[in-house]
């Protein structure tokens with residue numbers, strides 16, 4: 001609401017600048033009071049009256065006097081420099097609040113995929129580990145089977161040698177066959193020992209795979225849930241961002257080109273994306289350098305748009321800052 005009101009005024013403000021120059025200061029003074037009252041409510045009125053004391057006579061404005069004054073404003077369309085500047089600042093500060101919100105959304109969304117990426121990496125790492133152990137288990141089983149085959153071979157050889165021993169012609173032949181049998185028996189023993197070792201390794205591998213498999217399933221389902229969650233958040237923030245981008249565009253239409261370009265330039269140069277900041281505890285809300293009292297007074301006078309001498313950001317006073325309701329905009 002506040003936005004549209006101030007925006008409408010900005011448009012008329014442009015028109016009235018010329019009229020103002022034509023030298024209707026007196027009339028401008030009276031309409032100003034009404035115009036400001038409408039915009040920022042009662043607190044605003046009090047503030048301006050005090051500050052711009054010379055211009056606006058501190059005459060209490062009742063509800064009755066406001067209404068006709070507002071109506072008259074549309075006819076005469078006269079505005080003081082102060083109210084024009086204040087409206088420009090209001091429009092700029094409003095735009096800043098919208099754009100800041102867009103920045104925040106983009107930062108949040110930028111971090112979300114990283115979280116999923118981490119989970120994906122972890123899952124993938126575990127999968128690789130499982131596959132490596134499975135491959136090793138297969139290799140071990142293959143070796144076990146080879147060893148078993150060679151045991152069978154040895155046993156057959158032993159049988160053959162034993163049969164040959166029945167038909168030997170001399171002791172030398174018999175002893176030679178006995179040595180062969182002994183050798184094959186040792187081979188069998190050695191292979192049986194290896195098989196035992198490999199089987200133990202297979203068992204160990206299988207229990208690791210089983211453990212990892214359980215962890216993997218858990219991680220995988222976590223990842224699926226998180227992925228879906230993040231997809232939703234991304235979709236939601238996209239929607240919110242689009243809405244805000246539209247609002248930002250709308251708001252930009254109420255700001256003259258020269259000023260809007262300055263805003264964009266300052267914003268793109270600022271790391272925190274702030275081009276319009278309020279004075280907080282006597283310091284610039286963008287770079288936190290102290291602002292001299294005279295400069296603060298100048299800001300409150302609304303005679304012209306004042307920038308921070310350190311960082312070049314456009315400065316607004318509390319009055320403008322508090323008029324823009326962030327919650328309402330966003």
Ligand SMILES: [Zn+2]
Nearest residue numbers: 284287308311
């Ligand atoms: Zn600054």
